[in-house]
Amino acid sequence: MSTMATPQLTVESAKRLAAYRAVDEHFPPHARHIGIGSGSTVVYVVERIAQLSREITDPIVFVPTGYQSRELILRAGLKLGSIDMHTELEVAFDGADEVDPYLNCIKGGGACLFQEKLVAVCAKKFVVVADYRKLSPSLSTHYAPGIPIEVVPSAATYVLARLTALGAVAPVIRMGGTAKAGPCITDNGNFIIDAPFPDGFIPSSSSSSRLSPSKSISPTSSSIAIDASAVGMGGERVGGLELLGKEGGHPGAAVGMGVGANEKVEDLARVLKGIVGVVDHGVFWSGDRKPLVAYFGMENGKVETRVLHT
Numbered sequence: 139m140s141t142m143a144t145p146q147l148t149v150e151s152a153k154r155l156a157a158y159r160a161v162d163e164h165f166p167p168h169a170r171h172i173g174i175g176s177g178s179t180v181v182y183v184v185e186r187i188a189q190l191s192r193e194i195t196d197p198i199v200f201v202p203t204g205y206q207s208r209e210l211i212l213r214a215g216l217k218l219g220s221i222d223m224h225t226e227l228e229v230a231f232d233g234a235d236e237v238d239p240y241l242n243c244i245k246g247g248g249a250c251l252f253q254e255k256l257v258a259v260c261a262k263k264f265v266v267v268a269d270y271r272k273l274s275p276s277l278s279t280h281y282a283p284g285i286p287i288e289v290v291p292s293a294a295t296y297v298l299a300r301l302t303a304l305g306a307v308a309p310v311i312r313m314g315g316t317a318k319a320g321p322c323i324t325d326n327g328n329f330i331i332d333a334p335f336p337d338g339f340i341p342s343s344s345s346s347s348r349l350s351p352s353k354s355i356s357p358t359s360s361s362i363a364i365d366a367s368a369v370g371m372g373g374e375r376v377g378g379l380e381l382l383g384k385e386g387g388h389p390g391a392a393v394g395m396g397v398g399a400n401e402k403v404e405d406l407a408r409v410l411k412g413i414v415g416v417v418d419h420g421v422f423w424s425g426d427r428k429p430l431v432a433y434f435g436m437e438n439g440k441v442e443t444r445v446l447h448t
């Protein structure tokens with residue numbers, strides 16, 4: 139008896155599958171304003187949209203999340219808008235670097251997180267497209283660089299220290315790469331800090347939302363509940379209580395919360411946002427915007443969806 143091996147899809151094919159399915163299922167029939175995110179998976183979103191008839195796409199203004207998606211829109215011959223002119227979008231499609239079982243995401247691997255978040259919060263529906271590598275039991279587990287954080291350049295050193303006090307392991311200012319000496323500069327003229335946290339440091343958390351997965355992953359880590367309204371970290375002021383940060387030399391120590399205590403996603407998101415000099419961070423959570431649905435192209439050629447029920 140011969141056994142037929144399931145063909146393994148390339149990552150690019152998996153991205154395309156997810157993107158096409160997302161567009162097919164969420165492109166609004168009479169759309170007027172659509173957000174287009176950043177990254178390599180969104181390329182296939184635009185590719186699929188460009189296959190629609192001009193009768194459908196001509197009346198639509200496409201709002202990019204940065205320079206890269208602006209170029210994608212223009213090259214596809216679609217009508218370009220901007221988020222400062224169009225703040226009500228029917229849907230926004232975007233990629234993600236890591237997605238936990240409750241659809242909390244890490245984004246910003248391409249340094250576009252701030253405008254991505256802005257576009258996402260302006261969209262009635264936020265749809266994420268990704269490949270199987272992005273599925274994760276908890277944030278900062280599979281995506282090695284950790285949480286991307288956009289910072290005002292003059293505050294970068296301070297923010298690095300605060301992140302270390304919070305438990306980040308060797309956070310770094312992202313460099314521009316071979317074609318750019320010095321730091322990577324965002325579309326808003328800021329720096330990006332990449333802050334990895336230890337595996338399981340940020341247990342997935344449903345917040346107030348339930349997930350209805352096609353197949354969900356069980357969270358593996360347990361959460362120590364923290365009342366972020368009462369507990370500050372890293373010397374930042376949260377809920378009116380100022381605390382000192384790193385204690386006893388232990389990375390991750392924060393006065394009042396216990397050494398190395400795990401953060402729930404929402405607690406960490408709030409604290410990161412509160413650090414002076416942080417413009418925004420790449421955690422997309424229920425306090426700003428989680429995707430309503432995420433599509434994952436799988437190695438076996440299928441597409442998995444995860445849907446959020448609020």
Ligand SMILES: O=C[C@H](O)[C@H](O)[C@H](O)COP(=O)(O)O
Pocket residue numbers: 175176177178179180232233234235244245246247248249250251254
């Ligand atoms: O800043 C970049 C974005 O958040 C991207 O959407 C994210 O990095 C995913 O990109 P890709 O689809 O290339 O994996």
